[in-house]
Amino acid sequence: MMLFTQTRGLPVITAEEAATLGTVDGLTIDARTRSIACLRLAGARKGRAVIDWSAVEAVGHDAVIVRSRVAAESGPGDVPEHREAVGSRVLTEYGVEHGTVKDVGFDPGSGRVLTLYTALGDIAGDHLIGLGSYAVVVRGERG
Amino acid sequence: MITLMLASDLTGREVVTLGGDAVARVKDTVFDAAAGRITGFTLSGRGLLAGPLRRSLPFSAVHALGPAAVMIPSPAVLDDREVVLGSGTAGRGSVIGAPVITDQGTGIGTVRDVVVEAGPRGDVLGFEIAANDDLDARRRMVFIPRGQTLAVSGEALVVPAQARHFVAEDLPSFGAQVEAFRTGVRRLQADTPVTGGTSLAGDPSVKGNPPMNGGALVNGGTPVGGDTPVGGRTSPHEAVPGESVPGKTPPGGEGGHA
Structure with missing residues (x-):
């Protein structure tokens, strides 16, 4: 498992050309699939600043490997609007506050969101319902 | 465990979609004629200077009424103001301030607030009452469960004489x-x-x-x-x-x- 905070700032390198495209600025979660939809680049010299998750070969501790420059630039077709999950307020579907997201753990292979870490406890990734401008909404207990 | 909330505390509460977007704030809570259930909310915008919204929220569309937010499935459930306001005109806006009278004809105070249950149903559980001398010499705020009331209207709340033992x-x-x-x-x-x-x-x-x-x-x-x-x-x-x-x-x- 990798954490969102661990990936920020990692260089993004293509496997075919060994060219650095930029560094990871952030990861965009698709709340419907509960997995990462794309990664945003900081300092991208040319081409798109957003890379679809399908173009990502591997996420390691030192770099993110993208298949090729072409794959990276083919770009995502339908990306959800980027919402910063880390730092966002957490609400259960019953309207109860549950702290803020400290970090997000994800599977670097599949891109699935595994855990949302909050000051009030960990929330399993499959409890994620929505990620909006106001809050992260998770399935919750009544009350 | 029941989570109780005062209706007046709902004013200003964020209306949030399950997708995580805040779309409005609660302006007023509208009850049915008998003040037994919430029928909906009128809304105001979220900005500092935002005024009342033309759209409102029927309670049937509410996913859950929570202590931090009113959750709705999507912005599409918001409806025209008339839908919410039109259905509850009898008791509308006037439950608060109504005199409380026992079935023996003694006035015991006035309704200060309405106690509602958190969750998806919007049931009214009772009333906060500003007691007069007859009910309580110290004129405290007291609560009376709804099950103890005989009748509620915009004009008065009638309770059995023994309801005073439930406060x-x-x-x-x-x-x-x-x-x-x-x-x-x-x-x-x-x-x-x-x-x-x-x-x-x-x-x-x-x-x-x-x-x-x-x-x-x-x-x-x-x-x-x-x-x-x-x-x-x-x-x-x-x-x-x-x-x-x-x-x-x-x-x-x-x-x-x-």
Whole structure:
């Protein structure tokens, strides 16, 4: 498992050309699939600043490997609007506050969101319902 | 565990979609004519200078009413103002401030606020009442469970005379009382001889027994009745004769119905 905070700032390198495209600025979660939809680049010299998750070969501790420059630039077709999950307020579907997201753990292979870490406890990734401008909404207990 | 909220606290609460976007704030809570349920909310915008919105939120579309936010499935459920306001015109906006009168004709205060239950249903559980001298010499805020009211309209709230024994002084103890009251009602419906257990509260020797719900009612309530045996009138079914617990019948008595 990798954490969102661990990936920020990692260089993004293509496997075919060994060219650095930029560094990871952030990861965009698709709340419907509960997995990462794309990664945003900081300092991208040319081409798109957003890379679809399908173009990502591997996420390691030192770099993110993208298949090729072409794959990276083919770009995502339908990306959800980027919402910063880390730092966002957490609400259960019953309207109860549950702290803020400290970090997000994800599977670097599949891109699935595994855990949302909050000051009030960990929330399993499959409890994620929505990620909006106001809050992260998770399935919750009544009350 | 019931989470209770005051209707006035709902004003300003964020309306949030399950997708995580805040779309509005609650402006006013609209009740049905009998003030038994919330029928919906009028809305205002979220900005500092935002005014009332043309759209409103029917309660049927609410996913859950929570302590931090009112959750809705999507912005598409918001409806025209008339849909919410039109259905509840009788009791609209005027429950608060209505005089509270017992069925004996004594005014005991005015309605200060409405207590609602958190969750998906929007039930009204009771009323916060600004007590007058007749109910409470110290003129405290007290709570009366809705199950104890006879009728509510925009003009008045009529409660049985013994409802004064159900009052609580704060929301948490009111929550316990409502639960005890419901348990009591359920037990009455079950019609077991144990129902008389609530009258244990009237027996001085067991008055301090916390597990008995009848005891909880009395302990949570305000002893407005002075020195009168409160337990004797704590709940409606107490009045039924022959329902006392056999053990508390005086020696040499008829022996109850055991």
